[in-house]
Amino acid sequence: MGPTGRCVVTPALVVAALCLDVILGEPRSLWTRVPHPAIIMGRAVGALDTRLNIGEHRKAKGIFAVVLLVLGAGLIGAALQSLGPFVSMICAAIMIAQRSLIDHVRAVAMGLRQSPKAGQQAVAMIVSRDVSASPPSSTARSAIESLSENFSDGVVAPAFWFAVAGLPGIAIYKMVNTADSMIGYLTPRHAAFGWAAARLDDLLNWIPARMTALLIAVSTNALGQWASIRQDAALHRSPNAGWPEAAMAYGLDIALAGPRSYHGTVQDLAWVHPDGRHDLTPGDIDAAILIVWKAWWAGVGVLLGFGVLIWVF
Template identity: 65%
Template sequence: MNGLLLLALAFILDAVMGEPHWLWSRVPHPAVIMGRVVSALDRTLNHGEMQRLKGVIAVLVLVTVAGVTGWLLQHLGTAVTIVIAAILLAQKSLVDHVGAVAAGLRESEQAGRQAVALIVSRDVSTSDTSATSRSAIESLSENFSDGVIAPAFWFAVGGLPGIAIYKAVNTADSMIGYLTPKYAAFGWAAARLDDVLNWIPARVTAALIAVAGRSTSAWHNVQQDARLHRSPNAGWPEAAMAHTLKIALAGPRSYHGKVQELAWVNGAGRRTLAPHDIDAAIAIVWKAWGLAMALCVCIGGLIWVF
């Protein structure tokens, strides 16, 4: 069985099982293990001079460990490959966390803020319903790319080594890829490699969202708005979602008590958002997920037959 058909089975397994608490409360999740490796490299190398070079070395070590581990696991058989791939996808856990924000907002603004604080890094302590809903939809759009389509893409390209390397780099970027005095130099390699690995998947994700939402006619506007985002990749799925739902995303927000005046994505869109907008975004993501799985089945089936 080829990699695309294995990926389709991993998609289904992840959608059914998600992140079972009974398992990950007993053993560390692979992402947790990756995080521990990144932390160890940070403690060992991130001091003294030549921090950018040390950051490059850290990423090379991380990529090597992840790739070799994926290669070894892949040789344990088809079933193990499917299970590991499913574990490294995050569709169900993503929509569950974002759905919890909508459920929280229907209870109270405070409950919604508490739920969204679990999935975003910005300051949401004073967010109203619109700001909380916007944060949830942005997180859903970006993480559908980072947590589902990008790992799936790299599994299709390189099997378990490919998806393991991607997840390791993405984890490193989330931990050390910040423009702070501590990580501006040491985290440079992780941040840049993460940008490279997400370049194609982010645009594929935007296309899937646009097709799922029947908004391909707005593709030119998606391209224009994606470039307004501070990230070279995150703007693509966010712009596609914004135009699909005809809402405005991004815009000013607060980090660590300091407001950043970021550009609006689809600034002409509706800015008053509510829980039903989160529900609509989740529905679009499930349709896009279905399209991705259907492509895996169709292309993988043709490869298998011919």
């Protein structure tokens, strides 16, 4: 505890939260009895969407909604953090999703080894695109893209904001990320109201996305291709998602992104690393999972290194 009684977030505490998530994952016995924080956050976003996303001045109302969500998450995070480092570690671990991410993506590889339909059903749990007619190669590509992007959004970014701003930081990040996933779309209903959530999510993910790409590149010996990774990342429709996807594409020498269908409409999106192999298999999913584990360990190593430096100096 610091002199003011607040919990001091050290690199060791961030590592402890990361490890606790890997060990425990998301115990069904707990979350069938009480709502997961992500569910509570989703309900808060949904309630504001229902009450405020009507009539005129929807952009201003969306900004107001995000301010309320950020203040609420920050205050709750600060209150829980005041209970000490053990509570902070548990709460942070709940908001990190390495174990859950790996389990969901591995299920796609297992499904594809059974049948194309089983693979489609598994990948539909983690992506929003149309996959009902997806060939096995496209199913594998979708899983690897989701793994890359969500390693940034669900692991690196929460850990980063926990390290930077403690439990209020990770709580605010998860709230904004949840809001973006629900209302941050360029649809007639949410283009104006969800503008603030989408822009703030882009801002909060700017550093973590590039950190994720660096961790993946280091873990795959693709650091020498950083200029190409940076160039292809800029082709992605998202200012952040392209970074981990590009690093993974060059690390595995495969093509990611490209055309895909949303709500029955095919979008002709650019390929990331178009010269890479296009015919993907469940083995490529396994290889991507291994890379993410290597990147996870690299991140833990960096945190422990910082911890040693802080302790020594």
